[in-house]
Amino acid sequence: MLNSKDNETICRVGPATPMGELMRRYxxxxxxxxxxxxxxxxxxxxxxxxxxxxxxxxxxxxxxxxxxxxxxxxxxxxxxxxxxxxxxxxxxxxxxxxxxxxxxxxxxxxxxxxxxxxxxxxxxxxxxxxxxxxxxxxxxQPEFSQYAFMEAQPEHRVALRINVNCNYLQLVEGGEDSSHVGVLHTNMARPGWKDDSFEPNPDVVNPAALLSNDLEPTLKIEETAFGFQYVALRKTNEAGVKNARVVPFIVPYGRIIPAPAFLFTVFEVPEDDTQTATYIVVHGKAPVSEDKIIELLGLDDTRYYDRKSCVYTSTWADNFGQNRQRMSESWTGLRGVEVEDATIALSQGPFYDRSKEHLVPADQAVVRVRRTLLNAIKLAAENGTPPGVGLDLRGVSACDAPLKDGELWQDLLPTHRDIAAA
Ligand code: FES
Ligand SMILES: [Fe+2]
Structure with missing residues (x-):
């Protein structure tokens, strides 16, 4: 949980608010x-x-x-x-x-x-x-931070915007919450879930395709120059090998999510306290089309998303388009990664009060997001330079890979260390 005062501090982004001042450094x-x-x-x-x-x-x-x-x-x-x-x-x-x-x-x-x-x-x-x-x-005014996706060939990249009517932090926390992937995104993460068989999703573009059936990942977190990186370690069928999914948190609201052959760089940009513009940039080493990503995210259904205005249009008026008749086949009764994520964030209300939560160890990265932001606010208020400001972020990445016992998870993405050394 987070007390109501700290909740207000990290969620309110207007002029002359502590978080607003921090955000205005980027x-x-x-x-x-x-x-x-x-x-x-x-x-x-x-x-x-x-x-x-x-x-x-x-x-x-x-x-x-x-x-x-x-x-x-x-x-x-x-x-x-x-x-x-x-x-x-x-x-x-x-x-x-x-x-x-x-x-x-x-x-x-x-x-x-x-x-x-x-x-x-x-x-x-x-x-x-x-x-x-x-x-x-x-x-x-800092240097403009470069990201790896900026160097991708245009046909290997898709950039989308989705305007969601809730506070940015709800969407950020969903993105730094590995343990929801195997549950909320069950149909994509664990396609054999109905008969308890596990075969990985073959779609190499899908960021919810998990390589393990383990629903209780162990999380490890390490601070970096841009915020932090964390790993979700899941059991595999191979003795002495774990599945390691490493995701960065880039202060104040960025992340990169790995799909088998692509990376999803996501920014949850606050329009104001109760509206967020989510930017999703997909890039990889092969061509990728906007139609494919729109379909994967579930945004090809006009009940959910208006492609011209970029507005996520689904509301409680029709239970966010949930189809309960389909729930024997579809875990959520919804379809698509972004539809599931946005629906959950919207279901928390436009401005979620975190003072009544009951957290568990699998929520550690969410807790670290809050702590990192509160520390960054303090640093900015004391005239320090907050994490990531003005850094070259082309080395920030994410991965989903096997990790043998005794190997260091931090070695999976060694460029994160180079940024720390910069
Ligand atoms: S308000 Fe007069 S020119 Fe704009
Ligand atoms: Fe998700």
């Missing part, structure tokens, strides 16, 4: 590149850490991010016209460059007036199929 994904598909595409309204912005791609293809409300009299620029190298407000036609330069003020033609002003604009990068922005203090 670069954040704010949309996918696909959401701004062409130059002068329609602008997007973006919520990030309880504040509103607009992102747009200009005529030259550059992406900019400004405060949502126009600096003249506050109309939303997300309704504006994107044209001739800038974003123009509908109300009185003021026009802004991606850098925040005020290009035109038609209702006050004197250029001296607009030359004195600058619209609030934020540093933006586009990498790995995502658009990233930094909204923290200017003097603390």
């Amino acid at each position: 670069w954040h994904p704010v949309c996918t590149s696909a959401q701004l598909p062409v130059p002068d595409a329609p602008p997007l309204r973006v919520r990030l850490l309880g504040e509103s912005y607009v992102v747009f791609r200009d005529t030259e293809g550059r992406v900019g991010m400004l405060d949502e409300l126009c600096m003249h009299r506050g109309a939303s620029l997300a309704l504006g016209r994107v044209e001739e190298g800038g974003l123009r407000c509908l109300y009185h036609g003021w026009k802004f460059h991606v850098t925040g330069t005020v290009m035109e003020t038609p209702n006050h033609a004197d250029p001296k007036y607009r030359e004195r002003m600058k619209a609030p604009a934020y540093p933006v990068r586009e990498a790995g199929g995502l658009v990233w922005a930094y909204v923290g203090p200017k003097d603390l």
Whole structure:
């Protein structure tokens, strides 16, 4: 459990909150590149850490991010016209460059007036199929962190966004909770579950495909420069060999989940205290299609997900689409990894109070997420540099591999140590 005070501290992300201050030390994904598909595409309204912005791609293809409300009299620029190298407000036609330069003020033609002003604009990068922005203090702006997926060939990568109506930490904790994989995702993790036979799922893209039938993994955790890594050790049929599934936690909300032939890098970006934009980037050494990932995640069903708006649409109104008639075949009565994960997070409510929980040793990584975040908040408040800020994260990875007795699980991903040494 977590007392209500600490729960508030790590869940609330708005301006001037302790977690909000910590979060503002990092670069954040704010949309996918696909959401701004062409130059002068329609602008997007973006919520990030309880504040509103607009992102747009200009005529030259550059992406900019400004405060949502126009600096003249506050109309939303997300309704504006994107044209001739800038974003123009509908109300009185003021026009802004991606850098925040005020290009035109038609209702006050004197250029001296607009030359004195600058619209609030934020540093933006586009990498790995995502658009990233930094909204923290200017003097603390860190290097942009690179990830391995940013180096993958575009046809070997899929980047998706799913907007889920609950606090980010519920989704983060699900991602650092190995013991739920063999239960919640039973149909994909242990396809023979009905007759108690175990054959691994042959789908090499599925991140819930387990190599063991053991439902009570032993967890071991080690701190790293980016947060921590943990291993879930499961029994196998081979004497002296365990199955080791290693997953990193990248402060403040990132993880990488291994599938047999691909990696799923996931960011649970808080839009505000009760809404989260989940970004899932799948990459590997072979081609992978967006349709395949959408289907695997269960997002091809329009009751759950709207591909255009990226909104996860399922609610209690129809019990999240659960089909109880199918539960003799399907453990959950749901279909797809993300549908199962999002449904559980939503079932905890929009803002879960952790003060009534009953934790067990298999929840150790979840407990460590909370402790790591509370420590990082403290460090940031004392003017220290929080974990992962500005680091090159290309060496962060995940794996699902056999581990012989006597071997060190940390040796499965030795690059994690190199990042620690950087
Ligand atoms: S409010 Fe935007 S130009 Fe007037
Ligand atoms: Fe899951």
